[in-house]
Amino acid sequence: MLIAQLDPLASSIFSFMAIASLLLAFVMLGSRWLNNYLYAFAAESWVIAGLSAAMGFYGGFPELYLIAILTALFRGLFLPYLIWRIIQRLSVTREIHEILQPSSALVAGALGVVFSLTVAYHIGQSLGLAGTVTVLALTVMLSMKLIGFLMLAVRHEALSQILGLLVLENGIFLGAQILVPGMPILIEIMILFDLLIVVACFGVLVRYLVAHVGSTSSLDLNRLVG
Amino acid sequence: MVGMLLTVMMIAPAVVAAACFVWRVPSAVERFNLIGSIAVFLTAIPLAIFSASGPYRYWGDYVILDMPGAWVILCTAVVYLLASIYAVGYMRLLTEEQDKLWSFYALFAGFALTVLLSAIMNSAGIYWIAIELTTLVSTFLVGFERAAESVEAAWKYIIVVSAGISLALLGTVLFYWSGSFVLGPVFDMTWDALRQAAPKMNPALVTLAYLLVLVGYGTKVGLAPMHSWLPDAHSESPAPVSAMLSGALLNGAMLGIVRYLAICDAGGVGEMARTTLVVLGVLSLALGALFIVRQDGIKRLMAYSSIEHMGVVALGFGFGGPFGIAGALYHMLNHSLGKSLMFFGAGNIMRSFRTKDIRKIHGVGRRYPVQASLWLAGAVAITGAPPFGLFLSELIILRAGIERGYHWAVYAMVVLLLVIFIGFLNHFRQMYFGAEPEADTRPQHVSRWCVTPMWLALAPLLLFGLWWPQDMWKHFATIARVLASPPS
Numbered sequence: 001m002l003i004a005q006l007d008p009l010a011s012s013i014f015s016f017m018a019i020a021s022l023l024l025a026f027v028m029l030g031s032r033w034l035n036n037y038l039y040a041f042a043a044e045s046w047v048i049a050g051l052s053a054a055m056g057f058y059g060g061f062p063e064l065y066l067i068a069i070l071t072a073l074f075r076g077l078f079l080p081y082l083i084w085r086i087i088q089r090l091s092v093t094r095e096i097h098e099i100l101q102p103s104s105a106l107v108a109g110a111l112g113v114v115f116s117l118t119v120a121y122h123i124g125q126s127l128g129l130a131g132t133v134t135v136l137a138l139t140v141m142l143s144m145k146l147i148g149f150l151m152l153a154v155r156h157e158a159l160s161q162i163l164g165l166l167v168l169e170n171g172i173f174l175g176a177q178i179l180v181p182g183m184p185i186l187i188e189i190m191i192l193f194d195l196l197i198v199v200a201c202f203g204v205l206v207r208y209l210v211a212h213v214g215s216t217s218s219l220d221l222n223r224l225v226g
Numbered sequence: 227m228v229g230m231l232l233t234v235m236m237i238a239p240a241v242v243a244a245a246c247f248v249w250r251v252p253s254a255v256e257r258f259n260l261i262g263s264i265a266v267f268l269t270a271i272p273l274a275i276f277s278a279s280g281p282y283r284y285w286g287d288y289v290i291l292d293m294p295g296a297w298v299i300l301c302t303a304v305v306y307l308l309a310s311i312y313a314v315g316y317m318r319l320l321t322e323e324q325d326k327l328w329s330f331y332a333l334f335a336g337f338a339l340t341v342l343l344s345a346i347m348n349s350a351g352i353y354w355i356a357i358e359l360t361t362l363v364s365t366f367l368v369g370f371e372r373a374a375e376s377v378e379a380a381w382k383y384i385i386v387v388s389a390g391i392s393l394a395l396l397g398t399v400l401f402y403w404s405g406s407f408v409l410g411p412v413f414d415m416t417w418d419a420l421r422q423a424a425p426k427m428n429p430a431l432v433t434l435a436y437l438l439v440l441v442g443y444g445t446k447v448g449l450a451p452m453h454s455w456l457p458d459a460h461s462e463s464p465a466p467v468s469a470m471l472s473g474a475l476l477n478g479a480m481l482g483i484v485r486y487l488a489i490c491d492a493g494g495v496g497e498m499a500r501t502t503l504v505v506l507g508v509l510s511l512a513l514g515a516l517f518i519v520r521q522d523g524i525k526r527l528m529a530y531s532s533i534e535h536m537g538v539v540a541l542g543f544g545f546g547g548p549f550g551i552a553g554a555l556y557h558m559l560n561h562s563l564g565k566s567l568m569f570f571g572a573g574n575i576m577r578s579f580r581t582k583d584i585r586k587i588h589g590v591g592r593r594y595p596v597q598a599s600l601w602l603a604g605a606v607a608i609t610g611a612p613p614f615g616l617f618l619s620e621l622i623i624l625r626a627g628i629e630r631g632y633h634w635a636v637y638a639m640v641v642l643l644l645v646i647f648i649g650f651l652n653h654f655r656q657m658y659f660g661a662e663p664e665a666d667t668r669p670q671h672v673s674r675w676c677v678t679p680m681w682l683a684l685a686p687l688l689l690f691g692l693w694w695p696q697d698m699w700k701h702f703a704t705i706a707r708v709l710a711s712p713p714s
Contacts (some may be wrong), residue, residue, distance in 0.1 A: 023692065109262075116265075119434070122430065123428075123430055123431055123434065126428055126430045126431070127407070127428055127431065142398070145396060147391070148389075148392075149389065152385070152389055158381070161385055164389075165385070165388050165389060165392065168389060168392040169392060169395075170397075172392065172395050172399060173497060173613050175396075175399065176399045179399065179400075179403045180399060180402045180403050180406055180411070181411065182406065182410075182411035182412035183351070183399070183402055183415075184351070184412075184415065186352075187349065187351035187352060187355075187415070188354050190351075191351075191354065191355065191395075194355055194358055194359070196390065197359075197362055198358075198362065201362050201365060201366075201384065202384070204366075205365065205369070205377070205380060205381055205384065208372065208377045208380070208381075209377055209381060211372075212372050212373065212374050212377045213374045213377055213378060213469060214374075218381075221378045221382065222379055223374065223375050224375060224378055224379060224382070224457075224458040224461070224462070226517070226520075226521070226522075226523075226526070226554075
């Protein structure tokens with residue numbers, strides 16, 4: 001298997017990048033300013049692009065260079081730009097009504113990482129890959145998933161929810177680069193484009209929310225119950 | 227021949243969407259959509275029949291027409307046709323939306339297209355993308371009326387479903403990963419390839435991946451406890467869209483679960499996979515029963531009934547075996563017909579009484595004798611009473627459950643179905659025979675476009691309840707065999 005045969009330098013580069021993006025997810029979790037979310041998200045996307053390129057280089061998958069470029073362009077530049085435009089339009093700069101304070105959210109996120117590590121360790125052991133970068137990749141993938149869900153659950157601003165969803169996607173994309181670098185390129189490109197459409201749809205919906213509901217906080221979306 | 231039919235079926239809605247975009251004249255766009263839906267329906271029937279001699283693969287294995295997929299296509303085509311007829315009458319009533327009627331029909335055809343596409347995708351990854359596209363298109367249909375409620379429903383819909391379905395993507399990646407230990411780092415992620423590799427996959431990894439996929443697509447199917455978007459989206463969208471969401475989309479997402487279930491069966495973790503699906507099915511039935519009994523919203527009542535019926539379908543596939551699969555497939559079609567009928571009736575009643583509140587609707591039978599009796603027959607059918615198709619399919623699923631040893635689930639299902647029967651029809655008793663407090667207003671004229679599809683939905687429902695064609699049974703038996711046996 002490819003992952004087991006990596007040389008130490010490559011696996012430390014991968015580990016470094018995976019951990020860097022996990023830290024950036026924590027930055028998003030611990031901040032309440034929308035701009036900080038956005039910068040952290042853009043930085044995370046660049047790290048993932050770097051990871052794709054590194055994987056392409058060390059793993060011998062030249063098509064991953066293309067994915068790296070597209071990731072950097074779409075996730076690192078274009079998506080943050082779209083979201084930045086939504087922020088400008090909304091004149092909302094920070095999260096006001098969190099259920100959890102950022103500090104408590106960080107602790108909850110750390111618990112999520114511990115849980116992910118347990119699951120990843122178990123899977124790694126049953127595959128005979130314990131101690132390799134696989135376990136780390138799986139941990140980061142699952143923790144970013146949990147952190148994304150945490151962000152969705154404790155934040156109410158429409159924009160935080162969009163970014164929460166994008167963190168979910170980033171986690172999967174990051175894990176996929178390490179675990180399944182050979183995934184057909186067509187699927188990866190389609191997922192990238194899909195993401196773009198998702199954000200465009202969110203942009204339109206946010207506009208509807210402002211025009212017809214008069215608020216972008218999910219706390220005010222309480223007409224439909226039962 | 228099959229390739230040509232498939233091409234026509236895919237091109238028809240795409241052309242409709244494009245034509246609506248170009249012409250934008252209300253009277254023209256409704257006609258385009260109607261013609262498109264007829265074309266889809268006419269191709270779907272032969273495709274379902276021809277699929278028995280398949281599977282057919284096209285476009286370098288990216289497109290497949292197999293029997294389960296063709297069945298979902300047939301259900302989708304039926305609902306698309308009925309909803310398109312109904313939409314002509316219903317959308318004319320929304321007088322303030324006439325200038326953007328073209329966008330409604332363009333999205334409507336696009337929605338049908340994405341659901342049909344998802345059924346023929348042979349790659350697990352591209353299937354995921356197709357399902358994601360159904361969400362994006364239908365979000366704007368849910369929020370079409372731009373009232374605060376419908377925008378709220380659309381927002382909840384896209385957030386909940388996107389978050390849920392991202393779990394399915396994670397599961398898909400993990401399935402690919404576990405396949406890569408068997409098939410090497412680069413392979414085409416077709417359903418067959420995954421099934422062939424399944425026996426050698428790591429069971430722990432397959433279990434994790436399956437659970438993620440089940441929760442992900444289960445969100446889209448509306449299985450409890452991931453159902454929270456469904457009542458909102460179904461109740462706030464225009465009635466033809468509610469019918470499409472309920473009768474077409476939910477089946478399309480269920481197909482994914484069925485395909486992964488077959489992979490788990492091949493991988494030796496079928497027992498776990500089935501039991502989880504059965505548990506989710508029972509939960510959905512229980513939740514549906516609770517919310518049906520105490521429900522005030524007329525379309526929310528139908529939405530919770532959809533959750534209930536998806537629970538029944540999940541139970542059928544979860545029990546498995548020839549009976550379980552036949553019952554579940556049959557139930558899909560019956561539910562598509564029955565729920566379309568119910569949403570059409572609800573849309574008419576809602577428009578003529580100008581309220582969604584069941585407590586404010588009285589004397590339906592006296593005011594609209596014809597469509598009220600159709601709607602009442604539909605209510606009897608959808609609660610699973612004889613002599614309609616849903617009674618038969620539910621009975622077969624129960625039998626499958628007893629045969630496969632899921633006694634607890636069978637008992638729970640019977641009790642909950644009885645509760646739902648009583649609760650659901652009690653609301654109809656109030657609406658039909660409740661005392662009428664205010665002076666009787668004159669009945670409004672209901673367009674023929676709005677009543678005809680109710681007839682068209684009820685007739686096959688009654689027919690299939692009285693007579694189950696032998697060929698259909700054989701067709702289901704073949705599907706059950708295809709799903710149970712590993713691909714050659």
